[in-house]
Amino acid sequence: MARRNKIYEGKAKILYEGPEPGTIVQYFKDDATAFNAVKKDVIEGKGVLNNRLSEFFMTGLNGIGVPTHFLKRLNMREQLVRACEIVPLEVIVRNYAAGSMSKRLGIEEGTMLPRPIVEYCYKDDALGDPLVSEEHIAAFGWASQQEMEDILSLALRVNDYMSGLMYGVGIRLVDFKIEIGRVFDGDFQRLIVADEISPDSCRLWDIESGKKMDKDVFRHDLGDLADAYTEVATRLGVMPKNGNLGDKPTLVN
Ligand code: UDP
Numbered sequence: 450m451a452r453r454n455k456i457y458e459g460k461a462k463i464l465y466e467g468p469e470p471g472t473i474v475q476y477f478k479d480d481a482t483a484f485n486a487v488k489k490d491v492i493e494g495k496g497v498l499n500n501r502l503s504e505f506f507m508t509g510l511n512g513i514g515v516p517t518h519f520l521k522r523l524n525m526r527e528q529l530v531r532a533c534e535i536v537p538l539e540v541i542v543r544n545y546a547a548g549s550m551s552k553r554l555g556i557e558e559g560t561m562l563p564r565p566i567v568e569y570c571y572k573d574d575a576l577g578d579p580l581v582s583e584e585h586i587a588a589f590g591w592a593s594q595q596e597m598e599d600i601l602s603l604a605l606r607v608n609d610y611m612s613g614l615m616y617g618v619g620i621r622l623v624d625f626k627i628e629i630g631r632v633f634d635g636d637f638q639r640l641i642v643a644d645e646i647s648p649d650s651c652r653l654w655d656i657e658s659g660k661k662m663d664k665d666v667f668r669h670d671l672g673d674l675a676d677a678y679t680e681v682a683t684r685l686g687v688m689p690k691n692g693n694l695g696d697k698p699t700l701v702n
Pocket of ligand 1: 539541547548549550578624625626649650651652664
């Protein structure tokens with residue numbers, strides 16, 4: 450069998466060259482990391498769940514006209530995506546105060562924000578992905594002014610879609626992170642949502658009980674991470690109610 454060309458291996462995913470030019474195979478690992486990879490573990494089944502959940506969110510976004518990199522799922526752990534040039538920013542949207550924002554500004558976790566707030570971090574693990582302003586982004590040329598307008602509008606559309614979807618199944622979308630890619634169509638360049646959207650990159654709290662159903666469960670040892678993600682998938686109808694998560698999780702088509 451021919452060996453595939455590995456393009457990149459990150460903390461939770463591996464990227465391989467795709468079968469056609471302009472495509473990439475995105476493989477979801479079971480590895481969980483937090484605090485810039487200081488805390489690490491392998492959570493059996495996490496990759497399968499995130500592959501499926503990211504497919505679900507990205508397909509939904511494509512369906513309402515928010516362009517994403519997602520093309521199709523290939524198998525339990527892999528999906529085919531469009532190759533793109535990643536803008537070196539983590540785009541964070543917050544609806545409620547939590548995590549680094551609560552610490553930075555002294556706002557109690559769970560406080561509703563007056564409106565969604567979009568923040569940008571410069572993607573650099575060695576620096577711990579520092580928060581940057583639009584001034585930094587413009588001055589260092591990480592994205593153009595027009596791209597920043599498009600990124601803001603994409604981020605807010607993703608927020609509206611994801612908040613509504615989650616609200617419908619009793620989950621509060623507290624905040625999330627997305628990454629944006631540039632694709633080139635002939636003479637034109639446009640932006641798409643790339644990377645992944647999964648409970649690894651969102652804060653999801655049960656509306657009734659406040660129970661955390663995202664990577665904070667792993668970050669703060671609050672229980673079984675795969676169980677939490679399975680519950681998100683079950684509520685969204687991505688996984689049947691009796692779906693068990695072992696070597697071969699049962700997932701709805
Ligand atoms: N986030 C992420 N990757 C990162 C940093 C943050 O997916 O490298 C997500 C995180 O899961 C949360 C949101 O972005 O949903 C805001 O994270 P925050 O800035 O509060 O950082 P944290 O407290 O998680 O370090």
